[in-house]
Amino acid sequence: MSYLSSVDFFEDKDFLDRYRYTMRTGELDLSWMQAATEKVQCEPQNPRRGLTFRDLDVGTYGFTNMPELIRANRSFAPRGAEIPAGVPDLQAEVNRKSEVWAYNIEGYYEEAMSRQWNATTDVPWDELSKYELPEEIGKAYSQLLTFLTEVEMIATDVPAKWMGRLNADFFEVKNFIATQAMDEARHAEVFRKRALTTGWGLMRASLSNECNLKFLRDADSFAEASLTLHLQAEGMVLTLFRFSELISPTEVDKKMFRLVMQDEARHVGYGMQHLKWVLDHFPEKREVIHRHLDEAENFVFGGGYATEVLEPFIILSGKGMKQENIQQGLKITAQFNLKQVDEYFERLDKCGLPERRERSKLAQINEMTRAVIAAQA
Amino acid sequence: MTVSFPSIDFFRALQARMHDERERFKRLGYFDTVFGVRVLDAGRTHAYVLSFEVFECTGVRETADLSAEPVDFVLEGDLDTWVEMLRNIQQHRAADVAHSINTLTHLGERMRVVYDDPDGHDKLYRFAESVQEFIDLAATLDIEYAPRQAASHAGA
Numbered sequence: 001m002s003y004l005s006s007v008d009f010f011e012d013k014d015f016l017d018r019y020r021y022t023m024r025t026g027e028l029d030l031s032w033m034q035a036a037t038e039k040v041q042c043e044p045q046n047p048r049r050g051l052t053f054r055d056l057d058v059g060t061y062g063f064t065n066m067p068e069l070i071r072a073n074r075s076f077a078p079r080g081a082e083i084p085a086g087v088p089d090l091q092a093e094v095n096r097k098s099e100v101w102a103y104n105i106e107g108y109y110e111e112a113m114s115r116q117w118n119a120t121t122d123v124p125w126d127e128l129s130k131y132e133l134p135e136e137i138g139k140a141y142s143q144l145l146t147f148l149t150e151v152e153m154i155a156t157d158v159p160a161k162w163m164g165r166l167n168a169d170f171f172e173v174k175n176f177i178a179t180q181a182m183d184e185a186r187h188a189e190v191f192r193k194r195a196l197t198t199g200w201g202l203m204r205a206s207l208s209n210e211c212n213l214k215f216l217r218d219a220d221s222f223a224e225a226s227l228t229l230h231l232q233a234e235g236m237v238l239t240l241f242r243f244s245e246l247i248s249p250t251e252v253d254k255k256m257f258r259l260v261m262q263d264e265a266r267h268v269g270y271g272m273q274h275l276k277w278v279l280d281h282f283p284e285k286r287e288v289i290h291r292h293l294d295e296a297e298n299f300v301f302g303g304g305y306a307t308e309v310l311e312p313f314i315i316l317s318g319k320g321m322k323q324e325n326i327q328q329g330l331k332i333t334a335q336f337n338l339k340q341v342d343e344y345f346e347r348l349d350k351c352g353l354p355e356r357r358e359r360s361k362l363a364q365i366n367e368m369t370r371a372v373i374a375a376q377a
Numbered sequence: 378m379t380v381s382f383p384s385i386d387f388f389r390a391l392q393a394r395m396h397d398e399r400e401r402f403k404r405l406g407y408f409d410t411v412f413g414v415r416v417l418d419a420g421r422t423h424a425y426v427l428s429f430e431v432f433e434c435t436g437v438r439e440t441a442d443l444s445a446e447p448v449d450f451v452l453e454g455d456l457d458t459w460v461e462m463l464r465n466i467q468q469h470r471a472a473d474v475a476h477s478i479n480t481l482t483h484l485g486e487r488m489r490v491v492y493d494d495p496d497g498h499d500k501l502y503r504f505a506e507s508v509q510e511f512i513d514l515a516a517t518l519d520i521e522y523a524p525r526q527a528a529s530h531a532g533a
Contacts, residue, residue, distance in 0.1 A: 046431070048430075048431045048432070048433075049407070049431050110407065111406065111407050111409070111503070114406035114407040115405065115406030115407065116406070238499070238502060241502075242479055242483060242502065243483065245477065245479045245480065245483075246479060246480050246483040246484075248474065249474075250474065251471075251473060251474055254474060254477055254479075254480075255506070257479075258477075258479065258505040258506045258509060259505075259506055261479075261502045261505050262502065262503055262504065262505050262506060264502070265499045265500075265502035265503040265505075266503050268499060269496060269499060269503065272495070272496055272499075273496075332484075335484065343495065346495045347495045350494060350495050350496065
């Protein structure tokens, strides 16, 4: 135990006397009824949507007028509540709005809550019995699912790690990353389940991707973690899920990938809107962002072309292992790799970081790859 | 009732079917996007704007110039590809492995996703299952496919 009460309540005479007196006489204190808080009565602006966080964005309860630095609340007191003297300082590590905020964060949360799905029952698992996959396809698919399970486990852990370290006033952000932790846990669940239905089980974990995952987990700040996880990693994983839907061997898998890509796109949306917020309000952070991305891109390059990732894609997209299948798979996979990187830079352009392409080694490699493919064609 | 494709009536029929299946679409969650559909028919273009809010398709209209419309993204393809997709949906009650929206648009060869803003583009994926199930409602329609226009020889 690292935190102990300064009072032994079972032995504190005043506390015990007050408790017994209240329960015996019914004489209530009621001082809390005079709480020095704003009196509000929020209503749903759109009854079809229900009551949303946006409807609660009023006065001291709201988020629009939150200051950049949260000094007043160092506790779990909900934003807008009266904070009595003596509450412990929870020493939240993240107290600056610019580290966590994103345009439309409240909208992403509500969307997340409404679009939760169930990996146990929303994937038509019973229909898998209609399909029999050739051995090389089954093994390649199981390897892809092994990799995806690995990735989604860290995507669960990273938001969960940071959730408790954010100031309680960042209510909407904490709630959103709680939904992300749930989303990613569900992804790890569905990919593990699918791997164990293939007849091949799980295959091999990926060394270079494990290093990339450790980089994500060990980020020094939430801002760094969010930039590399939400925008970069999940952006590329979103393209990967779309590609996986394309190369899915069955309709069951296509539905599974459509469901996971929904969640992933929402996380990427948060990442984009967070970066836009930061660059709009704190342009001096631009260079720090570039330095984070330099190292993140180094890891992505090493992880993305790992044999445990690349080879299953080639086999699945070429639909086999004969020479003509491999050649076809190489072409399609190369196009996917280009698209993954192109879309990453496209997002950065839109967020206000267009100069990233010029200074990025990943962009240079991508252009080199594009030139090689064009020459071969 | 038979509806013709491509036509505004086709999309209005999908809208009506979505309303009939509102509990199913409600379970999928909020569906908040406006997207365009562009059907290319030998020099002639059929273009529509479909609006979705909360759990419903709130608007369907035809437009002469989709590029001027404030849409999140446009699904664009030639008539033959759209018809093949819809026939496939009608045959199998839902798109099969070769005919989902993501599959047809992914390589940009048969169909494409056109967009200005990657955030708008990503809405296709944020609402992927809702979009697919909306299109799959075509399985419940009696569709008459318009004959392909003869290629125009303007300037010949």
